[in-house]
Amino acid sequence: GNSVTQMEGPVTLSEEAFLTINCTYTATGYPSLFWYVQYPGEGLQLLLKATKADDKGSNKGFEATYRKETTSFHLEKGSVQVSDSAVYFCALSDLNTGGFKTIFGAGTRLFVKA
């Protein structure tokens, strides 16, 4: 079945460091891919998305490129801030159910130190 695998956390970085959180997927067809972020005590919110191969999603300095050849959607940011501390989830829309089901990765917790 379809699945999402993302790097285990926690990831601890100093402010202004470069961030990469790896995400790979297994899916039939061409699912839409998403990164969601969950700040402490809150629900998830969409960070960025890409709907087809080679699309780049970007928001708030974060970027991810839909790589069909490597089935990856890695999240990157050039300079993290303390306020980026959160849990990040990679996700895909499961086409097997007509797009009505989203599969989430396990989440990667990021700590950014001042």
Add this chain to the structure above:
Amino acid sequence: DSGVTQTPKHLITATGQRVTLRCSPRSGDLSVYWYQQSLDQGLQFLIHYYNGEERAKGNILERFSAQQFPDLHSELNLSSLELGDSALYFCASSPGTSYNEQFFGPGTRLTVL
């Protein structure tokens, strides 16, 4: 604020009991999704309703059931509760299918003692 509301925010109950969690989607959204988030299982998809009809089921136990009403709000019913049911339960909504962005509510924290 995502526009999705969930009540109650916290719920503490005993094993064997039954509870109902309520979700109101964003205005105009036809889809409602339920998720369970626990420390050891991550975020698990439970069920999806679209305009009152069940469209997809995930890892939802037989003790759990849900429905979406004509006004599009949804309820998740959890019965014969066990300690392991303690978790955060999130509701999300979207205009159509999950090709769209999902908007998550703040969650209901359920504690079963």
